[in-house]
Amino acid sequence: MVKPPVILVSPSIEKKGEEFGDRSISLSETYQQALMGAGGIPLTLPATVSREVVAHSVAVSDGVLLTGGEDIDPAIFGAELPPRLRRTVTLTEDGGARDYREMMLVDEVFRQRKPLLAICRRHQVVNVALGGTLVADIDREMKGAANHKRMDKRSEVVHEVRLTDDSLLAKITGRQMLGVNSTHHQAVAKVAPPLLVTARSADGVIEGLGLRPDAAHLLPFFVTVQFHPERLVDRYPEHSAIFRAFTQACVLSRNSQL
DSSP, X not given: OOOOOEEEEEOEXXXXXXXTSOOEEEOOHHHHHHHHHTTOEEEEOOSOOOHHHHHHHHHTOSEEEEXXXXXXXXXXXXXXXXXXXXXXXXXXXXXXXXHHHHHHHHHHHHHHTOOEEEETHHHHHHHHHTTOOEESOHHHHSTTOOOOBOGGGTTSOOEEEEEOTTOHHXXXXXOSEEEEOOBOSOEEOSOOTTEEEEEXXXXXXXXXXXXXXXXXXXXXXXXXXXXXXXXXXXXOXXXXXXXXXXXXXXXXXXXXXX
């Protein structure tokens, strides 16, 4: 019997938790269900900025899942936004600690060469961590763009994205066009040097990233998506295929290091 892979999952931070009113970890159960449905065991990353703890958490895991959440502080990717754009940015509840923690986490994933799947906010985080930039607000910065913040239909397909031929994402899903949900108002702008676009919506928003061929050796598995496949796995096999491919890559990576 194959031992299930342990997947480190990065949580969000809530301003007020239910039990004592303290700031608390928040993690939608849909991520956990998607991972367990694909044969993985989720392990939540502690809310810490200790490099030692983050590094050890990655070391005891077979892969890392980066989840959605609030916006990234524009200062991290060198953007000085005018007031009209700054007002659209919702920062994390922990004074930027989550941004810092996740930049460390991405660095450790690459240092330890663990399989990586990043979703929504973390699709953007990975791009920034590797040297890319973001569109602070799609509505104000991308003329003619569709409404990508469909919180009213967060678990429904609302538009399609075209997948890049021969990309890992296209191979996993078996699709050229993929129906996706959409709950974001920021987007990838300049793509980080090691990355390439693997999915794009009709209005030009970058919906997926992969490693360039000359950087493919850096990680055994790398997929980032702007949408939320964990909210579609129960009805769309092409989205559950993303989690199956990820957990399988985690098993193969673990076995290769034994």
